């Protein structure tokens with residue numbers, strides 16, 4: 001494949017945008033080379049500026065669960081745009097999407113919309129602190145909750161890729177209120193709680209981790225967190241920005257039948273427009289301004305285009321009771337196919353998969369936390385990534401990312417991908 005135009009466009013972008021990108025993982029630093037510039041996308045495919053077609057396994061990092069340019073979402077946005085694109089005043093649409101989200105997700109009474117997953121997690125933590133009147137939070141190494149200061153304490157994903165787990169600009173004062181725990185390690189969490197009695201407002205967790213590859217919780221981990229939180233007056237925050245409306249209608253709360261106190265959303269809930277949200281029981285949500293004392297606001301929050309896209313997306317998911325089963329089947333098929341060809345080519349690997357999330361790690365040991373995810377062989381990953389791109393298959397340009405399977409992928413696409421992996425893994 002030829003990437004002449006992409007390279008030119010990247011050179012132009014670098015002159016006026018730091019690193020040529022508006023979000024660092026797009027810059028290919030972890031894999032080398034220059035980013036591919038997208039011209040358009042439809043269904044399972046990306047079309048780049050050089051005219052190449054790529055089967056897409058990133059899907060805008062999760063939102064496009066039904067494939068790119070999904071017709072009902074596109075139509076909804078076009079229709080709404082004609083009526084005005086922002087008012088800063090309430091619209092009926094906001095209540096419609098809120099009511100639908102509340103009906104789909106267990107254990108929430110009210111939801112507030114923001115503009116990104118970052119904002120959702122940041123606001124959820126502020127709400128938890130206000131509600132409990134405590135300052136500290138526990139987060140897990142390798143879990144990513146957006147780029148707000150409290151979370152850039154050895155964050156996963158982009159920050160790890162760059163080898164700068166603690167970003168300059170985050171103050172020591174902020175960092176001291178974030179306690180870091182090991183994912184899937186309840187004893188570690190207990191120790192932190194003991195050492196900080198009555199000081200911890202919230203435990204925030206990706207209930208299925210997706211920002212250090214895909215790492216499902218081990219048996220008893222989420223149940224244990226729930227018990228510890230209840231026993232110690234701590235609020236349990238499920239960051240379902242990635243898993244919400246993806247692993248089940250009601251997200252991980254439904255999948256594992258565990259109630260969180262606050263749930264964060266993003267990605268799928270916006271149908272590909274910039275949307276985040278956080279939700280909880282009324283008792284907690286009523287603590288927010290204008291009802292309660294915790295301040296939170298947004299000029300473009302609940303924006304009509306974003307809400308129209310999100311509503312069309314949630315309606316499509318709500319009306320298709322087989323969707324999550326279908327996605328799981330496709331992903332399991334892909335997983336089995338990859339396993340077969342990697343084994344045949346004597347590659348050392350571990351595949352993690354749950355629902356429509358999957359990651360391939362070039363390490364023989366189980367990948368259950370950040371440390372084991374970091375043990376993977378990045379040199380092999382680089383060859384894997386560039387080899388797949390050359391074959392017309394696009395996965396995330398970092399070994400720490402999950403692949404997202406969409407409903408637009410056909411079994412022919414999956415077979416094509418498995419064959420490409422077979423070919424590429426012969427060159428390792």
Ligand SMILES: *Cc1c(COP(=O)(O)O)cnc(C)c1O
Pocket residue numbers: 115116117118119121144145146147206210211239240241242266267276
């Ligand atoms: C993507 C992501 C975020 C951040 O969302 P943005 O919209 O990028 O700000 C937060 N938490 C998780 C689990 C995510 O995957």
